[in-house]
Every structure is written in C-alpha cells, then in structure tokens.
Amino acid sequence: MNTVIFRTVAPFLTALMLLFSVFVLLRGHNEPGGGFIGGLIAVSAFAILGIACGVAAVRRALVMHPMSVAASGLLLAVASVLPSLFKSQAAMTSQWLEFTLFDTPIALSTPMFFDIGVYLVVVGAITSIALSLEERESD
Amino acid sequence: MAATKTGVDIAAAMITHPTAAADWLLVAPVLLCMVGGATTLILRKNVRIQPLVGISLLALLVLTNLGLFAHVWQNGVVTMVMGQWLPPFGIAFTADALGVTLALIASIVGLLAGIYAAGSIAASERRYGFYPFLFMLLCGVSGAFLTGDIFNLYVWFEVLLISSFGLLVLGNTTLQIDGALKYALLNLIGTTLFLIATGLLYGLLGTLNMADIALKSRALGDSGPLLGISALYFLAFAMKAAAFPVNFWLPASYHTPRIVVSALFAGLLTKVGVYALLRVLVLLLPAGHNWMHGLITVVAIVTMLTGVLGALAQADVRRTIGYLVISGIGSMLAGIAVGSEVALTGAIMYAVHSILAMTALFLIFGITGKDRGTFNLRELGGMYRRAPLLSAATLILLFAAVGLPPFSGFWPKVLLVDGALAAGQGWLAGTILLASILTAITVGRIWIFAFWRGGPEGIADGTQGVETGPEAMPLQVPFTAWLPLAVLIAMIFWLGLQPEGLMQLAETGAHTLLDPTAYVQSVFGVTP
Incomplete structure (x- = not known):
C-alpha cells in the first residue's frame, strides 16, 4: 500500500475526513450524526494516515497518546453531567447558553459537550486499537 | 430552558420541582468511578503516583456510598430520573436498602483490592491498566446495584463484563487467555439472553422502568409470554451467578488471573447475578417466580x-x-x-x-x-x-x-x-x-x-x-x-x-422486593 500516489493523497484525505467528522459531530444534536459516528470517521482518517505514512507519523500527529485522548473524553462527558447540580435539577438535565456572535446565533449546550466527550472516547479507544493492529503488521 | 420560551407546557413531560442536592449521591458512585478510571488511565505511565491517586479515589467512593447509605437509611427508597424526564420515560436511578447495601460493600471490597494490588500487581501490569479496569468494574457493579431501569441494568452488565475481560487477561499467559475465552463465551451468551428477554418484555409491557414493570406485570397476572420471559431471565442470570448446570465457566477461569482479580471476581461478579435474580424475579416478575x-x-x-x-x-x-x-x-x-x-x-x-x-x-x-x-x-x-x-x-x-x-x-x-x-x-x-x-x-x-x-x-x-x-x-x-x-x-x-443492623437492612430490602409499594412510590409518587 506504499505507493507514491497514496502517500501524497493520504494527508489531504485525512485532513478532509477529520473536518467532516467534526461536521458530523456538531450536526448530531438535531440531525443524523453525533459523537459516536463522528468519532468513527475520525478514526478512519487516522487509520488511512497510518497505512500510508506509518504508525509513528500518526502518533506524532496526535501528540497525546490515544488512550489519554479517550480518558479526557470520559472526563469531559462526566463534567457535562454536573452543571445541573448547581441549578437544583437532576443529573444530565440539559443547560443552554445562547448568544449571538458576528450576527450568528450560537447555542452551546451540555449535551453538545457530552457528545464531544463521546467523540473523544471513540477516537481514542478505536485509534489505539487500530494503531496497535497496524503496528503488529509491520513487525 | 429553551422549551419555556416557546410556551410549551413542560410539566407534562418533565419533573418541574427542584432536585435535592442529596439525591445526587445516587449517581455519584458511578460518576466517581468514571473519573477514577479516566484519571488512572491518564496516569498509567506514572506507576508510583497512579496507585496513590487510585486508592484515594476508591476511599472517596466508599465515603460517597456511605453518604448514599445514610440518605437511604433516613428517607427510604430514593429515586433520581436522568434529565428531569418524567418516569417511566426518563432513565431512573433508584436505590433501596438492598441495592445500597451491596453497593457499599462492593466499594469497600474495591478499596481493599486496590490497596492489596498496590503491593502485589507488577508495575508493568499496572501500566497495562489494572486500576482503570478496577474502576470500570466498580462502575458497572455500582450502576447495576443502583439503577431502576432494566435496559440500563443490561448496560451496566456490559460495562462490568468488558472490564472483567481486561482484568482476566492481565499478565498475558496462555492459561489466562484460555480461561478468559471460556469465561467470555458463556458470559456473552448470558448477556445476549438478558438482552433478548428485555426486548421481549418491552414488547409485552411497553416499558423498561422497573417500578412500572413491577406494576404492569402484577396487573397482567399469569400470562404465558410473561412466564416465558421470566424463564429466559432466570437462565441468563443463573449463568451470571454460576448456578448449576451453567457454572462450568467459573472453575475454568477463576484460578487463572492475578489473585487480587480472582478475589474481586469471587466477591462481586456472581453476587451481581444473584442481585439481578432478586430484583427481576422477586420484584419485577413475581408470577414467573412462583411458577x-x-x-x-x-x-x-x-x-x-x-x-x-x-x-x-x-x-x-x-x-x-x-x-x-x-x-x-x-x-x-x-x-x-x-x-x-x-x-x-x-x-x-x-x-x-x-x-x-x-x-x-x-x-x-x-x-x-x-x-x-x-x-x-x-x-x-x-x-x-x-x-x-x-x-x-x-x-x-x-x-x-x-x-x-x-x-x-x-x-x-x-x-x-x-x-x-x-x-x-x-x-x-x-x-x-x-x-x-x-x-x-x-x-x-x-x-x-x-x-x-x-x-x-x-x-x-x-x-x-x-x-x-x-x-x-x-x-x-x-x-x-x-x-x-x-x-x-x-x-x-x-x-x-452484631448482626442486627445488617439483618434489619436485609429485612427492609426483602420487604421492598416483596411489596413494591415503597419502590413504586419513590419513582412515581413524588408528584405533589
């Protein structure tokens, strides 16, 4: 799989897929999509990069170890559950922050942060599995 | 909230009265385990600090469970429905004397296992995730003891099952893989049966909330499908609890992992199966239990x-x-x-x-x-x-x-x-x-x-x-x-x-199982 064409295209493809995964993640609140499926798209992007340029390149690009990414996602998801405690509401009750930025209405909410947490858990866990499988192959 | 601005009557779908901060103790054990799992996972390279952080969080977990225990002791059965949705639609966490006692004992055993492991599990195996797996196991166990929703119970079973696979193969010997395979296969079959039975029950009663099921199954009486579903549940949980004749996975696998893992499994896992049997057969499906x-x-x-x-x-x-x-x-x-x-x-x-x-x-x-x-x-x-x-x-x-x-x-x-x-x-x-x-x-x-x-x-x-x-x-x-x-x-x-304290607790737990009034009231009866 180590052809010149593939190696040249792979970084662009990865960047495009990562962008698309974020789009799918944010769109998931009201339409098909969400953290899980977005995370899987991001993992496919990393897997393609790994096949083309080697696992070491992916690990460098990720900076953090994939398992730490998953763990921080879990922490973010737990944190998104907590704000309703301070409003005397049950756990996981959604809290909204709506404002206008440059004439664009923006709605931030705790479910969105929960979804980002899910996204990170999926990216971290599955990338970790994919990378170790690819590493074995190259041995 | 967004809905109030549009003028929709949210009281028809959501709980509108404020939730007491003490009720948060219901979800605290599960959240704390997740935080513990994530933190020890991030610290996995630092084998000196990781056990200390892990043990302190486990001690905090015991304290939280003590708090929850005191809360239930004072107020009887307590319920919190996720996201304020009215039961039976919202996923409920309901703690009664039975669940909270077992959750407390489980967290104590978890803490002691964490301390024992600090001296007995090799640094390399800690790096491969003993503490994160321990936290996720406790997360599944606490969730199973505290949840008031039968599908949610299935989810916690999955959580504890997957982390138990990880603990089982810690050390990577052939014998362990062999034991883990037998353990995994039979437990996955048991969990699948549990899922199938839950699907059928949902088809029959149209609800997953335990309090709602307890009411509807009692109203239904001796119906054939209900008895069949009870039999499926019995088989699924008997596998988990290691009852004859579906218990051969236990002696085939419990001697293979690290000794502290065996200790945890012997203490907790089969008892979760027994707890599920008590909860589902006695509280939810008494007709099947009699049959x-x-x-x-x-x-x-x-x-x-x-x-x-x-x-x-x-x-x-x-x-x-x-x-x-x-x-x-x-x-x-x-x-x-x-x-x-x-x-x-x-x-x-x-x-x-x-x-x-x-x-x-x-x-x-x-x-x-x-x-x-x-x-x-x-x-x-x-x-x-x-x-x-x-x-x-x-x-x-x-x-x-x-x-x-x-x-x-x-x-x-x-x-x-x-x-x-x-x-x-x-x-x-x-x-x-x-x-x-x-x-x-x-x-x-x-x-x-x-x-x-x-x-x-x-x-x-x-x-x-x-x-x-x-x-x-x-x-x-x-x-x-x-x-x-x-x-x-x-x-x-x-x-x-001094068995009186525990006996009184167990009696309250048994009473709540046999007579679901208190349980149902806690979930539905809070409406003023």
Whole structure:
C-alpha cells in the first residue's frame, strides 16, 4: 500500500475526513450524526494516515497518546453531567447558553459537550486499537 | 430552558420541582468511578503516583456510598430520573436498602483490592491498566446495584463484563487467555439472553422502568409470554451467578488471573447475578417466580451439592475456593426459591457475607501462593510454624465460610434454614445443613494441608519439614496485604457478633422486593 500516489493523497484525505467528522459531530444534536459516528470517521482518517505514512507519523500527529485522548473524553462527558447540580435539577438535565456572535446565533449546550466527550472516547479507544493492529503488521 | 420560551407546557413531560442536592449521591458512585478510571488511565505511565491517586479515589467512593447509605437509611427508597424526564420515560436511578447495601460493600471490597494490588500487581501490569479496569468494574457493579431501569441494568452488565475481560487477561499467559475465552463465551451468551428477554418484555409491557414493570406485570397476572420471559431471565442470570448446570465457566477461569482479580471476581461478579435474580424475579416478575418455584429449588439444591463436592475434589486451592463460591450461590438461590421475607433476608445477608469471606480467602492464599510459588495443596504446608497469625486468620475465614458462629456466615444460614422449614421445605433445609457439613470437611482439609502439617507432601509429620533456609523463616506479610485482610476479618467478626443492623437492612430490602409499594412510590409518587 506504499505507493507514491497514496502517500501524497493520504494527508489531504485525512485532513478532509477529520473536518467532516467534526461536521458530523456538531450536526448530531438535531440531525443524523453525533459523537459516536463522528468519532468513527475520525478514526478512519487516522487509520488511512497510518497505512500510508506509518504508525509513528500518526502518533506524532496526535501528540497525546490515544488512550489519554479517550480518558479526557470520559472526563469531559462526566463534567457535562454536573452543571445541573448547581441549578437544583437532576443529573444530565440539559443547560443552554445562547448568544449571538458576528450576527450568528450560537447555542452551546451540555449535551453538545457530552457528545464531544463521546467523540473523544471513540477516537481514542478505536485509534489505539487500530494503531496497535497496524503496528503488529509491520513487525 | 429553551422549551419555556416557546410556551410549551413542560410539566407534562418533565419533573418541574427542584432536585435535592442529596439525591445526587445516587449517581455519584458511578460518576466517581468514571473519573477514577479516566484519571488512572491518564496516569498509567506514572506507576508510583497512579496507585496513590487510585486508592484515594476508591476511599472517596466508599465515603460517597456511605453518604448514599445514610440518605437511604433516613428517607427510604430514593429515586433520581436522568434529565428531569418524567418516569417511566426518563432513565431512573433508584436505590433501596438492598441495592445500597451491596453497593457499599462492593466499594469497600474495591478499596481493599486496590490497596492489596498496590503491593502485589507488577508495575508493568499496572501500566497495562489494572486500576482503570478496577474502576470500570466498580462502575458497572455500582450502576447495576443502583439503577431502576432494566435496559440500563443490561448496560451496566456490559460495562462490568468488558472490564472483567481486561482484568482476566492481565499478565498475558496462555492459561489466562484460555480461561478468559471460556469465561467470555458463556458470559456473552448470558448477556445476549438478558438482552433478548428485555426486548421481549418491552414488547409485552411497553416499558423498561422497573417500578412500572413491577406494576404492569402484577396487573397482567399469569400470562404465558410473561412466564416465558421470566424463564429466559432466570437462565441468563443463573449463568451470571454460576448456578448449576451453567457454572462450568467459573472453575475454568477463576484460578487463572492475578489473585487480587480472582478475589474481586469471587466477591462481586456472581453476587451481581444473584442481585439481578432478586430484583427481576422477586420484584419485577413475581408470577414467573412462583411458577418456577420448583425449578429454582432443584437448581439451588444441585448447585449447593455440586459446588461443595467439586471443592472437595480439587488440589488447586484457588479452584477449591471457586467451587465454594458456587456452593454459596446455591444457598442464596435456596433463599430465592423459598421466597418468603425471612428466606430473602437470609439470601441478602448471605450475599454480603459471601462477598467478604470469599474475597478474604483469595487474598490469604495470594500471600501463601506468592511465598511458595504454588497454589497446589500437595505442595503447601508448614505455614502454621512460619505464620501463626496468618494461620489463625485463615481458620477464622474458613469457619466463616462454613457458617459457624460467631462469624458472619452463621446468621444467614440460620435464617435460610428457618425460612425453608417454615415454608415446609425440609429437603431444602436439610441440603443447606448437609452442604455446610461438607464445607466443613473441605475447609478442614485446606487448613490441615496448607497450614497445620509440617511441610509439603513427602515430609513425614512431626519432622518439622525444612529446618534451614528461607523456607524456615517467618513469613513476611506486607502491609498492603495485612490491612485489607484485617479490615475484612474485622467486618466478618462484627457481622457475626452484631448482626442486627445488617439483618434489619436485609429485612427492609426483602420487604421492598416483596411489596413494591415503597419502590413504586419513590419513582412515581413524588408528584405533589
């Protein structure tokens, strides 16, 4: 799989897929999509990069170890559950922050942060599995 | 909230009264376990700090569970519905006396296992995730004990199952992979059956909320589909609880992992199956429970006897304890089979006793096993001379496992036998006593072989075994092993001498199971 064409295209493809995964993640609140499926798209992007340029390149690009990414996602998801405690509401009750930025209405909410947490858990866990499988192959 | 601005009446779908901060204690154990799992995972490279952080968070978990326990003790059954949605649509967390007692004991055992592991699990295996897996296991166990939604119960089963796979193969030997395969296969079948039964139940009753199911199934009475679903649930949870004849995965896998993992599994995992049986058969589907009365009795009798006979036949002490766990499951099933309040109280108390005693037994043989490098009874021996205090501790635990006073195993057995006799089931009562006698023979054999005699097989009695070298030195027991054992033994003593508190708790738990009024009221009845 180590052809010149593939190696040249792979970084662009990865960047495009990562962008698309974020789009799918944010769109998931009201339409098909969400953290899980977005995370899987991001993992496919990393897997393609790994096949083309080697696992070491992916690990460098990720900076953090994939398992730490998953763990921080879990922490973010737990944190998104907590704000309703301070409003005397049950756990996981959604809290909204709506404002206008440059004439664009923006709605931030705790479910969105929960979804980002899910996204990170999926990216971290599955990338970790994919990378170790690819590493074995190259041995 | 967004909905208020649009003028929609949210009171039709959501709880509008404020939630007390104390109710957050319901979800705190689960959230804390997730935080613990994530933190120890991030710290996995730092093998010096990681156990400290892990143990402190486990201690915090015990404190949280104590808080929840006090909350339930004062206010009866408490409920919190996620996201304010009105039950039965929102996912409810409901804690009653049964769930909260088991959650508390589970977190204590988790803390003690975490301390023991700090001294016994190699740094490389900690790096491969002992503590994260421990936290996720406790997350699944606490979630299962506290949830009030049957599909959610399935999810927590998955969480604890997946983390138990990880713990099982920690160490990467062929034997462990072999044990994990058997364990995984049968447990996955059990979980799938659980899922299928839940799907069918949802199709039949149109609800997943436990309080709602309890009401609707009682209104439905003896319907064929409901009885079939109960049978599926019984099979699924019997696999989890290691009841005969679907228990062969337990002796095939429990002797392969690290000893502290075996201790955790023997203490917690099968008891989660028993808890699910209590919850689903007694609280949710009483019609199915009555219908399967005879079947459960037979299963209980055979499980008790095959368990203890299996224990008698083993040479590996870890397998012996594994079979003793199974025999104990038989006793708890006997309580479920009788189904009266006294018998269920006995079963709940037995579950608590079994969690403490079986965990402690595995930990003790972890110490002797590490010293001698073997778990085979033929090769053990002469421990009494080298570690008299440890020998005494073992004897206490073994007596507790038999059910001798003044230890924690005595009172549950009294209640179980009393309940069985009151229900006119002399055979069941007789089997409980017979199994206790056979257990006495088994544990006597363990103690004589491993501790009392002069040395391993081949050394004549009275010749003192090895006179010089490291084999003759007093056994050094590290602090991380002593502390958990001392706490467990103190609790076993205390529950034997002062059983009233636990008995009252278990009685409240059994009462809530048989008469769901309090449970249902907690979920639905808060509307002013």
